[in-house]
Amino acid sequence: MNSNQFWKNILLLGLAFALPWIFLIVGPFAKQSQAEPRAYSEAEIEAGGAGVGASFPDPSSENYRNGAGAGAKIYEAEGCAYCHTQMIRPTYAGPDRWRPGWAGREEEGLLRETEPEDYYGEGVAKLGYQRIGPDLSNVGYRITSREEMHRHLVDPLSINADSGMPAYKHLYTPSPRGDGWAPTGRAEALVTYLLSRKKDAKIPE
Ligand code: HEC
Structure with missing residues (x-):
């Protein structure tokens, strides 16, 4: 050479x-x-920005209780975080902002990556370990009905024939006629938690 x-x-x-x-x-x-x-500033709080939005709940609000409540504990205990993140990565680390519905309400100009404040009030920040399934930071905007959310948990294959998501039948009891599944209190709490995942509130300049 x-x-x-x-x-x-x-x-x-x-x-x-x-x-x-x-x-x-x-x-x-x-x-x-x-x-x-x-x-x-006072003006930002009054304008409905950070501090009062879904992402930055007042500790006495329903959103706060959902983020830290019984459903969140079930999410932790069932190991959902092994397959689902709740973390929209900054653009230098991945294309999360462009994935449909992941980063917030695009029509309203509310697409954004996750900020530390988004975990405010949560006992454990559920960033997740792997992404076998989609990120759930804003799943409350993608799936809006309780019924559909339950169906996703009890019988994912009925929604997506290729779904790799396990069926969480142990959170349900078979209905008496044997033609469906009735949610237990744990499933209800989990669904309340999932529907509250809306992490796109505006962060002040
Ligand atoms: C073994 C990995 C795995 C585990 C564990 C898992 N999921 Fe999933 N999940 C997936 C995959 C893969 C998908 C995408 C396919 C589909 O939509 O069914 C998914 C999809 C979803 C969706 C639909 C998301 C969307 O944008 O449509 C929700 C809601 C969901 N999972 C919630 C949960 C919850 C709650 C738990 C814990 C009780 C959980 N998952 C545990 C793999 C997993």
């Missing part, structure tokens, strides 16, 4: 390490270390 080629290889190797390091470590670090805590 002539020495020119040698230095060229060293340079290319250097770039192969340096570029990912700059974009994945230095860039995000520089951005996050600039972050300043900032109090919400």
Whole structure:
């Protein structure tokens, strides 16, 4: 190998390490270390922005109880987080914002990635481990009826013949006539929790 080629290889190797390091470590670090805590103004709170939206619930509100309540505990206990995330990644880390319905209500200009405030009030932030199924941060906008949400839990194959989602029949009891499933209190709590997953409230400038 002539020495020119040698230095060229060293340079290319250097770039192969340096570029990912700059974009994945230095860039995000520089951005996050600039972050300043900032109090919400009265006007923002009155305008319905952060602090009162679905994502930033008042501890006395129904949304808050749903996010930290019985349904959330069942979500944890049943291991939903092994297959579902609740984390819309920043664009540098993946194309979540472009996945249909994942990042919020596009028509209303409310698409956004997850912010730390979105986990406010939740006992455990359910970021998730893997994405075998879709992200559930905004599933409350995609599935809006209790009935459909129950069907998704008790018999996913009836909605999607290729579904890889397990049927959670142990949260239901067979109906007396044997032609359906009646939700237990645990299934009801879980569905209330799922319908409350709406994490697209506006964050102030
Ligand atoms: C083994 C992995 C796995 C586990 C565990 C799992 N799911 Fe799923 N889930 C999936 C897959 C795959 C899909 C996508 C296919 C489908 O829609 O059925 C899905 C879809 C869903 C959907 C529909 C999402 C949409 O956008 O239409 C909901 C709601 C859901 N799961 C809730 C749950 C809940 C609640 C639990 C825990 C009780 C759970 N899942 C556990 C794999 C899983």
